[in-house]
Amino acid sequence: MKIELSDNKVFFENDGSKKEIHPFWLRERAIGENLVDEGSKQRLFDPTELNKDIEIRDLELSERFLKVSFTDGVKTKLPVQNIINEFSNINDVKIIKKIKWDSKLKNINKYEFEADIFDQKIMYEALINFYKYGFIIFKKVPTKNNFITNFANSIGSIRRTNFGEFFNVKSKPNPNDLAYTSLSLAPHTDNPYRNPVPCIQLLHCIENDVKGGFSTLVDGFTVSEKLKEDHPNYYKILTEIKVRYQFIDKDVVLEDWAEMIQLDENNNFKQVRFSPRLDFVPLMEKEKLDLYYSARNKISELYNSDEYKIEFRLMPGDLLMMDNYRLLHGRTSYDANQGNRFLQGCYIDYDSTEGKLKHLKRKFNF
Numbered sequence: 001m002k003i004e005l006s007d008n009k010v011f012f013e014n015d016g017s018k019k020e021i022h023p024f025w026l027r028e029r030a031i032g033e034n035l036v037d038e039g040s041k042q043r044l045f046d047p048t049e050l051n052k053d054i055e056i057r058d059l060e061l062s063e064r065f066l067k068v069s070f071t072d073g074v075k076t077k078l079p080v081q082n083i084i085n086e087f088s089n090i091n092d093v094k095i096i097k098k099i100k101w102d103s104k105l106k107n108i109n110k111y112e113f114e115a116d117i118f119d120q121k122i123m124y125e126a127l128i129n130f131y132k133y134g135f136i137i138f139k140k141v142p143t144k145n146n147f148i149t150n151f152a153n154s155i156g157s158i159r160r161t162n163f164g165e166f167f168n169v170k171s172k173p174n175p176n177d178l179a180y181t182s183l184s185l186a187p188h189t190d191n192p193y194r195n196p197v198p199c200i201q202l203l204h205c206i207e208n209d210v211k212g213g214f215s216t217l218v219d220g221f222t223v224s225e226k227l228k229e230d231h232p233n234y235y236k237i238l239t240e241i242k243v244r245y246q247f248i249d250k251d252v253v254l255e256d257w258a259e260m261i262q263l264d265e266n267n268n269f270k271q272v273r274f275s276p277r278l279d280f281v282p283l284m285e286k287e288k289l290d291l292y293y294s295a296r297n298k299i300s301e302l303y304n305s306d307e308y309k310i311e312f313r314l315m316p317g318d319l320l321m322m323d324n325y326r327l328l329h330g331r332t333s334y335d336a337n338q339g340n341r342f343l344q345g346c347y348i349d350y351d352s353t354e355g356k357l358k359h360l361k362r363k364f365n366f
């Protein structure tokens with residue numbers, strides 16, 4: 001990738017194709033005194049108030065800088081690397097490649113908590129692994145005074161839901177969700193009925209005196225790719241049919257329609273939703289429903305099979321951070337008479353982790 005000049009025009013060359021960069025694209029990126037605020041990096045001018053036909057008067061290209069004078073009298077010196085970064089999307093977490101995993105996954109990425117961890121290199125490494133594997137665990141996170149809220153707000157901001165700013169997971173009488181019992185929970189994603197679905201779940205173990213109650217995780221990315229390979233017709237229908245997900249309690253009715261396997265604009269994996277106690281497929285012709293039910297059974301069988309599931313015990317102080325768009329989570333049953341099992345959970349959104357990752361990258365010059 002490189003920048004070239006010809007006839008008072010700027011060209012961007014990539015993979016053998018050479019394209020002109022619009023002069024106004026460069027003009028609205030002009031930096032310098034009276035053009036950009038030093039602290040916020042926000043423009044001090046409104047580009048929509050400028051004449052979009054502004055042209056380039058003079059150009060000078062060195063190894064590191066592109067100097068441009070425009071016909072409206074503005075002169076600027078742009079770092080070449082900044083222009084290249086915008087074309088290559090180099091700062092985007094989407095280029096971190098997901099690593100598929102199943103029950104054979106040996107090394108879970110664990111990080112020991114320290115008070116200043118959020119601004120350390122180790123946090124950068126942790127976040128990269130979060131995007132690669134869809135989950136990480138922090139050890140020895142303080143368990144007093146709902147510390148999970150401090151933890152979440154140190155990465156970004158808590159995403160509040162109808163379960164509150166954070167929620168306490170322990171068995172209780174008259175629960176509004178099966179999570180608040182001692183029953184086993186099959187692998188599921190949280191809140192598929194919300195729009196948007198909370199992106200990342202934090203689950204912090206405060207007490208765990210029971211023998212059972214193991215945490216389980218499944219990689220929805222691995223499973224959906226497997227389904228695509230072995231049963232393309234099942235994969236197709238699950239990526240096409242929008243299902244109604246519903247949550248009802250005495251205070252609220254939440255509903256959203258979405259695919260069980262959602263793809264992005266390039267037909268790549270975006271998100272899985274799975275919660276077969278609260279999904280309602282639309283009324284379609286019998287043959288289509290027949291195929292849908294076979295597909296749902298198959299993906300349920302894969303999600304619940306021992307081939308894809310990992311199982312581990314969360315110890316007091318352990319904080320599991322998992323991608324609710326990619327992973328399914330659950331737990332094995334436990335006997336509440338054996339002692340306490342108490343977890344606290346909350347949600348944060350992707351812009352929190354992405355913003356933190358980019359900040360650490362900038363800070364440490366990675």
Ligand SMILES: [Fe+2]
Binds near residue numbers: 179188189190329
């Ligand atoms: Fe859950």
